[in-house]
Amino acid sequence: AEAVVVVDPGSPVVPAEVELFQALPEGAPPPDVVVLAVKPQVAPAALAGLPALVGPETIVISIMAGTMLAELAAFSGDAITVRAMPNTPAAVGKGVTALFANGLSDDARVSIEQLFARTGSVVWLEAENQFDAVTAVSGSGPAYVFRFIEALAAAGEAAGLPPELSEKLARATVVGAAALAEADPRSPRDLRAAVTSPGGTTQAGLEALDADPGLPALVRAAVRAAAGRSKELAEGR
Ligand SMILES: NC(=O)C1=CN([C@@H]2O[C@H](COP(=O)(O)OP(=O)(O)OC[C@H]3O[C@@H](n4cnc5c(N)ncnc54)[C@H](O)[C@@H]3O)[C@@H](O)[C@H]2O)C=CC1
Ligand SMILES: O=C(O)[C@@H]1CCC=N1
Structure with a gap:
């Protein structure tokens, strides 16, 4: 320009x-x-x-x-x-x-x-009419990921790590996982499977993450709420 x-x-x-x-x-x-x-x-x-x-x-x-x-x-x-x-x-x-x-x-x-x-x-x-769902997924989505970094850092702290170290590990883990998801053509599901040794630590962690109501249900609720708010904005509310 x-x-x-x-x-x-x-x-x-x-x-x-x-x-x-x-x-x-x-x-x-x-x-x-x-x-x-x-x-x-x-x-x-x-x-x-x-x-x-x-x-x-x-x-x-x-x-x-x-x-x-x-x-x-x-x-x-x-x-x-x-x-x-x-x-x-x-x-x-x-x-x-x-x-x-x-x-x-x-x-x-x-x-x-x-x-x-x-x-x-x-x-x-x-x-x-796809914008409500798109806004809820990719428009708002970065905030969900930053919330996850915050939660992972807080959980590391609760598990005994110093706050600064825990935040550094949480941030670097999400950055690294995102870069791998970008560079590696495998599906997110396969990338997850590659980290998860049978009977190991990741499996134990994932089982807790998916226990009722579980991360998929929470994320579905978040996307539904954000898309609903987008609809409300469209109606001038
Ligand atoms: N924050 C995000 O990630 C995304 C935001 N959007 C959209 O972008 C828009 C702005 O959102 P944010 O940047 O988050 O809000 P914001 O509050 O950070 O920015 C709004 C800006 O508008 C300015 N403003 C207020 N009255 C004005 C006027 N009369 N004339 C010109 N400028 C005026 C404010 O000074 C402020 O700098 C919203 O419509 C939102 O839906 C869309 C995609 C992503
Ligand atoms: O929160 C919002 O309303 C805007 C739209 C997508 C991201 N931020």
């Missing part, structure tokens, strides 16, 4: 080459791409000036959880409108972004894909 500007009345930290505006600039030429990243609840007030700013070639990409394309039309004037659900590992090029739009030209599709490919991998959804 020739220039990247951020519009935020708060005081976000932005790179030196990025210009920061307190409010949408008036009378500026139409931007190529606009990314909407405010909370859905403040969107109506924050984006009131957007239709006047964009042109028919502008691509407006919303990352707002639960805001439907039909609602975005009110904010995006003549622009091409796209919904995206990225996640925070994008900050280190390891994100995954789900995208959806109606009737995009091939050119627009390619430039949107290239934009998000800079932050990690990209998937196109088949239907907009």
Whole structure:
């Protein structure tokens, strides 16, 4: 891009080459791409000036959880409108972004894909209603993994390790397991089996992890709750 500007009345930290505006600039030429990243609840007030700013070639990409394309039309004037659900590992090029739009030209599709490919991998959804589940899995998912690191560190402490050592081990274990899951083509199930010696320590640990209600049931409940909240946001609650 020739220039990247951020519009935020708060005081976000932005790179030196990025210009920061307190409010949408008036009378500026139409931007190529606009990314909407405010909370859905403040969107109506924050984006009131957007239709006047964009042109028919502008691509407006919303990352707002639960805001439907039909609602975005009110904010995006003549622009091409796209919904995206990225996640925070994008900050280190390891994100995954789900995208959806109606009737995009091939050119627009390619430039949107290239934009998000800079932050990690990209998937196109088949239907907009997949966003609730996608948001619950990959949008919120990094927080579940960080929660797991916290829990593993706390459990190590409870088992007698000094806090710093336990956190170091827990963090490095999740980082290492994630890197292995990325590099090794085996399924997560097979990777798990490779750690689990019959009758050994891992098997004992996994049996406790899966005991009632068990990790799969807990994770299912978490995804159901997050997807439910995404639906509520879509209904303006
Ligand atoms: N945090 C995450 O992992 C993800 C968040 N999202 C979506 O991104 C959006 C923002 O979420 P967060 O970054 O977590 O929230 P946040 O609260 O960290 O960021 C919101 C930003 O909007 C700014 N803001 C408030 N009023 C504004 C206005 N009138 N004009 C311009 N900027 C304004 C705030 O100063 C703040 O910097 C939400 O819609 C969320 O659904 C989507 C994918 C992942
Ligand atoms: O918590 C949220 O609502 C946003 C959407 C996905 C991740 N964070």
